[in-house]
Amino acid sequence: MRCDGVAEDCKDKRFGPWTLDFDEAFDRPFDSRWCAHRLGGSIDDIFNMTHHIAQYEEMCIMIVRVDAALERSQMYAQMVETGVTKVRSDVALTAEEQAFQIRIDAGVKIEAKDSMPENYRKTLIRQMSQHAHSEIVGQLPEANWITRAPTLKRKAILLAKVQDEAGHGLYLYSAAETLNVTRDQMTRDLLSGKSKYSSIFNYPTLTWADMGAIGWLVDGAAIINQIPLCRCSYGPYARAMIRICKEESFHQRQGFDIMLSLCRGSEKQKAMAQDALDRWWWPSLMMQGPPDAESTNSAQSMRWKIKLFSNDELRQKFIDQTVPQAEFLGLTIPDPELKWNEERKSYDFGPIQWDEFYEVLRGNGPCNRDRMRTRNRDHETGAWVREAAMAYAEKHERRVETTAQEESA
Numbered sequence: 386m387r388c389d390g391v392a393e394d395c396k397d398k399r400f401g402p403w404t405l406d407f408d409e410a411f412d413r414p415f416d417s418r419w420c421a422h423r424l425g426g427s428i429d430d431i432f433n434m435t436h437h438i439a440q441y442e443e444m445c446i447m448i449v450r451v452d453a454a455l456e457r458s459q460m461y462a463q464m465v466e467t468g469v470t471k472v473r474s475d476v477a478l479t480a481e482e483q484a485f486q487i488r489i490d491a492g493v494k495i496e497a498k499d500s501m502p503e504n505y506r507k508t509l510i511r512q513m514s515q516h517a518h519s520e521i522v523g524q525l526p527e528a529n530w531i532t533r534a535p536t537l538k539r540k541a542i543l544l545a546k547v548q549d550e551a552g553h554g555l556y557l558y559s560a561a562e563t564l565n566v567t568r569d570q571m572t573r574d575l576l577s578g579k580s581k582y583s584s585i586f587n588y589p590t591l592t593w594a595d596m597g598a599i600g601w602l603v604d605g606a607a608i609i610n611q612i613p614l615c616r617c618s619y620g621p622y623a624r625a626m627i628r629i630c631k632e633e634s635f636h637q638r639q640g641f642d643i644m645l646s647l648c649r650g651s652e653k654q655k656a657m658a659q660d661a662l663d664r665w666w667w668p669s670l671m672m673q674g675p676p677d678a679e680s681t682n683s684a685q686s687m688r689w690k691i692k693l694f695s696n697d698e699l700r701q702k703f704i705d706q707t708v709p710q711a712e713f714l715g716l717t718i719p720d721p722e723l724k725w726n727e728e729r730k731s732y733d734f735g736p737i738q739w740d741e742f743y744e745v746l747r748g749n750g751p752c753n754r755d756r757m758r759t760r761n762r763d764h765e766t767g768a769w770v771r772e773a774a775m776a777y778a779e780k781h782e783r784r785v786e787t788t789a790q791e792e793s794a
């Protein structure tokens with residue numbers, strides 16, 4: 386995938402038109418010399434670059450870190466008691482489970498037809514279907530603004546982004562289907578409320594600035610979580626995530642671009658951007674899941690390398706990446722306790738309102754009921770599309786059969 390652009394709103398005007406080849410970028414660790422060459426600046430310039438490559442750098446750096454973490458994660462394989470969830474020690478595993486764990490520890494990708502412990506399969510179905518549902522329900526808050534986008538260009542971009550999210554849902558449902566669950570079943574579980582989707586999509590989009598905040602913060606948090614998933618142990622999930630991450634990276638940048646335009650606009654526009662940041666900041670931090678001490682699935686998922694980083698590690702990473710971006714925009718993160726910690730080389734931050742998160746998970750967020758009502762309504766009104774697709778598939782199959790019979794006659 387190639388991307389061309391003009392660094393019109395770059396801090397450093399020396400960066401003229403640029404082109405990035407994300408396929409190429411993905412295959413290599415971060416290399417400032419290569420970046421300088423690709424972007425036509427000097428190596429020193431690379432470090433002065435603003436958001437145009439921030440996400441790209443982030444991707445490359447994370448890939449390198451994931452490699453390191455893969456080695457580091459051996460220590461989770463030793464873990465028996467995490468404080469909340471018990472992970473069985475090697476001796477408590479059956480011979481098949483031990484053999485499976487050895488393959489995982491060796492970094493072997495598990496494929497659909499490989500034998501796997503039933504709980505590994507169930508954990509993947511749970512996480513992947515929740516992930517797919519998040520992409521599908523995640524279209525609703527932004528779709529709300531397609532008809533009210535301020536310019537034709539913004540409308541086209543938003544429309545394309547929302548379509549991308551639908552596509553991500555489809556890749557993920559397809560990847561989950563390799564685990565012997567049907568898409569119909571996963572859809573039924575979403576519509577009945579049995580299956581979860583990300584808490585973040587239960588918040589309302591009140592102004593156009595929310596489109597900026599969602600792209601910048603929500604897609605930004607999603608990427609931090611999803612880049613490591615490109616290296617997760619289940620092959621079909623990992624491969625689906627590679628393409629998704631490439632697209633999410635553009636989504637994040639388009640959100641940042643909206644915020645930048647607002648922040649460089651009138652006082653009123655900048656106030657809109659600040660208001661959106663104020664409302665989306667804390668819910669974005671909650672996206673990475675409960676604190677490690679309360680995360681029921683993390684220990685086992687990390688042992689199986691479905692998750693490569695803990696919820697708290699990803700949250701910290703998101704904060705460390707986003708604070709400088711907020712500073713560049715001239716916006717204030719709504720956290721009086723946010724402070725750089727020189728010793729940890731990370732930001733300290735204030736307490737997260739976990740009660741609010743659990744209320745949203747219980748179905749009591751600002752938009753839970755509305756989202757489920759809309760999703761159910763859309764599923765019903767879309768029945769004719771599914772019926773037409775089925776009728777076409779049957780007709781096509783009959784034609785193929787008839788042609789085959791005619792040819793053999």
Ligand code: FAQ
Nearest residue numbers: 516519520523550582583584607672673674680681682683
């Ligand atoms: N919302 O034990 P853990 C996107 C549940 S995609 C709701 O830590 P786990 C793209 C969790 O399911 C965003 N529920 O769980 C986009 C579990 O309940 P369960 C979605 C949550 O699985 C952008 C319980 O709490 N991304 O945004 C949440 O190890 C813009 C205990 O938690 C993914 O799904 C939450 N935030 O870790 C689209 C990525 N957090 O199932 C449109 C893949 C936790 O036992 C517009 N998923 N819970 O009943 C993951 O990486 C993991 O599932 C975590 C949670 C990290 C989300």
